[in-house]
Amino acid sequence: PEIKKIAVIAGDGIGPEVVAEAVKVLKRTEELFGYQFELEHGLFGGIAIDERGTPLPQDTLEMCRNADAVLLGAVGGPKWDNNSKELRPETGLLGIRKALGLFSNIRPAVVFDCLKDASTLKPEVLEGTDLIVVRELTGGIYFGEKFRREGAQGEEAVDTCVYNVTEIERIVRQAFEVAQKRSKRLASVDKANVLETSRLWRETVNRIAPEYADVEVEHVLVDNCAMQLLRRPSSFDVIVTENMFGDILSDEAAMLTGSIGMLSSASLGEGSFGLYEPVHGSAPDIAGQGISNPIATILSVALMFRLTFGYEEAATLIETAVKNVLDAGHRTGDIAVDKSKAIGTTAMGDLIIAAM
Amino acid sequence: PEIKKIAVIAGDGIGPEVVAEAVKVLKRTEELFGYQFELEHGLFGGIAIDERGTPLPQDTLEMCRNADAVLLGAVGGPKWDNNSKELRPETGLLGIRKALGLFSNIRPAVVFDCLKDASTLKPEVLEGTDLIVVRELTGGIYFGEKFRREGAQGEEAVDTCVYNVTEIERIVRQAFEVAQKRSKRLASVDKANVLETSRLWRETVNRIAPEYADVEVEHVLVDNCAMQLLRRPSSFDVIVTENMFGDILSDEAAMLTGSIGMLSSASLGEGSFGLYEPVHGSAPDIAGQGISNPIATILSVALMFRLTFGYEEAATLIETAVKNVLDAGHRTGDIAVDKSKAIGTTAMGDLIIAAM
Ligand SMILES: CC(C)[C@H](C(=O)O)[C@@H](O)C(=O)O
């Protein structure tokens, strides 16, 4: 098959450790399936601030633009938390999403068998929970005009939330398509009883829904959704929502599965290009100790294979290998019941490769 | 004692039924403590739309303005859901908050002993959960400019989120004061890594924190807070946040206690005036059947006594009476394990009055 270019961005904290294992998995699939990957490495986030004075250096962005897909570890850490806006890792994250046109964030929230008891929810409530949050990623209050001004009541801050029909339509269509491949139920989340952007959102969903007549649509207000995720998580299939609500709800959904250390995510644009990353953060507290869990990042490779390259067989092989290693009882510290038996990052990566 | 004027707004759905029981409790305290209440009744919400063509008639607003406190049942229902904005119950709710200057919404989330098992969270996680969300109620994206316009990409909708230092300072000070009377821990929730309003919020919290040196302050990002509420609910004491985040997080917090049918809330402004209402909605599906649970509304009276009138003794008497009735095993349908033994709205009200 043709050579695929993958931009690899290790980032901060445990990012480099977990990405190293995912790269080993990539290489193993080259051997097994004859794939050819050209990996390029770039600086991004806190480390880029330290070494280049900007969280998103131009050459890293160019590297991503020239790639077929991006594999990202994690960015951020307390070291940069008090920096000014331009010198913060998050600014790089927002910048890369916008620059690469990654308007859709796909966040599966599933319960891993071996982590059934890790959730704070009762097992009978969690039973069967398997949902995907489709979050709009390049619009809304994240990217609207922001400023300070003097008002009659002292200093004032302003954020602007803007959505146009084109932006809404493309993300909603994508969510409908995701739903069509699953249980065909779509929950569109908004605050249409208060926000004008939500009213346009809801009108747009209703306008295009007839084109996806096999999908059952439910409108859920965001406050109610925060409650229903707790009360009946397994009743959701695909949830589609705008940027800010998606940020909150996708984290709530991930946490209630108890499996947050194992979840991968994809950020997609038009076409097949995508950026893949684990849902967990840079975990600066355990960075550099070789004890972090590489599974979410390895599963991000599987997601990349499925969604960007169409390498379905290899995606399934990776997922099965992960499952087999877990079934055999191997655990990193974060998911081990008996911490004294926990294995390290590299050992976990090696076991998964061996199981492939 | 002097005569206290209470504006009573029954509203829609089960509102009139539950308010009727709360009024019986008010009258009982007149007998027991010699209080004098002057009750005035007003139309509001859906019923006001039907009878007056507006969700918030001017005379209802005047009645509230002349009162010492407002007791509200619930508003809304599917009947009015597709109305235009001016003819929706929610518009009345936002209008009354703004007109009465109710900038602070106090939402306790506690676990009732008799409902320990009603939560979807594991009992050991829930153990000791007793928190209050202090939500800013008259600012932010709820009240900023909203409009549609034609853009290069088609129709566009805009919502504006505005906060000035004065608005932030008054709600944050109130939260600090609430925390001082409790466990002295305050979590301020924002999205300071993205929003300008959040950065002004955080600066303001940090600026005034030294004046409340006995309170320990933690800044939590809203997405992280949605997770931490699930992971460690009992570690929170007071949470203070802006309007939209507060809407989402207070509902999440209420739901995780499993006690949502029992929770009361207060909306406060400057001075002692307040609007008190149950957290649950108008429950149109069971309205008119006499089976709804009046306890949250009765506990709203206790909250009114404590926060607006300073009738601490009577507040405690009401709360104790509720506890005793529940301890004796009496349940309305929503909280009954054995539904066949459930009692009705009036019977529950009568038992609580008898227990006083
Ligand atoms: C770091 C932050 C800007 C970012 C966001 O809010 O989008 C993060 O929370 C995420 O969800 O990827």
Ligand SMILES: CC(C)[C@H](C(=O)O)[C@@H](O)C(=O)O
């Ligand atoms: C009905 C709606 C406008 C309202 C709000 O969002 O404030 C409600 O959800 C609430 O929390 O009281």
